Amino acid sequence: SEVVAAQSGKVIFYSANFSGYGKTIIVDHGNGLSTVYARNSEVLVKIGESVEKGTPIAKVGSAGRDKNTYLHFEIRKGHVPQNPYFYLPR
Numbered sequence: 001s002e003v004v005a006a007q008s009g010k011v012i013f014y015s016a017n018f019s020g021y022g023k024t025i026i027v028d029h030g031n032g033l034s035t036v037y038a039r040n041s042e043v044l045v046k047i048g049e050s051v052e053k054g055t056p057i058a059k060v061g062s063a064g065r066d067k068n069t070y071l072h073f074e075i076r077k078g079h080v081p082q083n084p085y086f087y088l089p090r
Contacts, residue, residue, distance in 0.1 A: 003058040022063030038072035
């Protein structure tokens with residue numbers, strides 16, 4: 001499955017193995033918010049690249065010893081994870 005950007009922004013971080021989360025991307029949305037996408041099997045963007053909302057940025061994968069595939073997704077204000085319930089459409 002494809003991972004798409006939750007909002008438009010700029011890719012500011014990529015790591016092939018970030019703290020056991022595997023391939024991880026962070027997109028800065030320019031308003032104090034960023035989104036984190038981890039456990040990817042393939043990354044389709046590069047640091048510095050601008051992405052539009054809904055643009056494919058990665059493919060879902062797994063990380064570490066856990067072979068189940070799913071996306072680890074976070075919304076952060078500064079460096080503090082937020083409850084996505086208050087930011088995503090209902």
